[in-house]
Amino acid sequence: MRDIDIRHAGPADLIVLEQVFGPFQAGVYRRRLELPGRVLIASVDRRPAAAMFVSTGMPDEPEIVEHLGRVPMLHRLMVVSHRRRTGLATHLIAAAEAGLREQGYREVAVGVDLENTVALRLYDRAGYQEWSHGRLKTFREHLDADGNVRITPDECLVFHKDL
Ligand SMILES: CC(C)(COP(=O)(O)OP(=O)(O)OC[C@H]1O[C@@H](n2cnc3c(N)ncnc32)[C@H](O)[C@@H]1OP(=O)(O)O)[C@@H](O)C(=O)NCCC(=O)NCCS
Structure with missing residues (x-):
């Protein structure tokens, strides 16, 4: 049986995050480590295989704050390709929710790309419901053709769940 372990990442994990997810995604997590919240790492048989950032800071988009208040948000969920479709993301989401519940939060939200x-x-399978306020204008971090990190306008759908 697989041994799945989920823990909080710290700066010491950045090297392994880079080995597993590459420099761009590791850079995303490195910047998130400086923000309020937690980067979670899921390991399978002691090998890191998935990560996400659980933000407890003020959401970046004023529409989120207007409709959901200072709700914690899930960001940058990523599972390595050879471990996908084995329930790992579902485990990580459940762990993030349990951690938030322990901290006293009663709701969580996530923005998802329209095409994803x-x-x-x-x-949907994890019990999240789309909010009733339509598409949200947001921003997306990505690599441009020269390998530089770019932040460009984007749109997403917002889902939320009571904890
Ligand atoms: C999206 C992602 C995190 C899913 O991770 P995962 O560990 O494979 O997901 P799970 O195994 O927990 O799947 C849970 C459910 O999601 C859905 N799902 C997951 N992968 C799917 C696929 N390739 N096709 C259709 N449905 C899929 C299914 O409903 C699945 O339940 P089921 O297997 O019982 O049908 C992973 O594909 C990934 O890292 N993608 C790239 C990054 C990304 O898009 N992140 C999301 C940002 S919001």
């Missing part, structure tokens, strides 16, 4: 049908299905 896999993630849309994942959050």
Whole structure:
């Protein structure tokens, strides 16, 4: 049986995050480590295989604050390709929710790209509901053709769940 362990990442984990997810995604987590919240790492048989950032800071988009208040948000969920479709993301989401519940939060939200049908299905299966305020204008971090990190406007759908 697989041994799945989920823990909080710290700066010492950045090297392994880079080995597993590459420099861009590791850079994303490195910047998130300086923000309020937790980077979670899921390991399978002691090998890191998935990560996400659970933000407890003020949401970046004023529409989120207007409709959901200072709700914690799930960001940058990533499972290594050879471990996908084994329930790992579902475990990580459940662990994030349990941690938030322990901290006293009663709701959690996530923004999902309109075209990301896999993630849309994942959050639906995890009991999240789309909010009734339509698409949200947001920003996306990505690499441009020269390998530089770019932040460009984007749109997403917002899902939330009572904890
Ligand atoms: C989206 C992602 C995190 C899912 O991780 P995962 O560990 O494979 O997900 P799970 O195994 O927990 O799947 C849970 C449910 O999600 C849905 N799902 C997951 N992968 C799917 C796929 N390839 N096709 C269709 N549905 C899928 C299914 O409903 C699945 O339940 P089921 O297997 O019982 O049908 C992973 O594909 C990934 O890292 N993608 C790239 C990054 C990304 O898009 N992140 C989401 C940002 S919001």
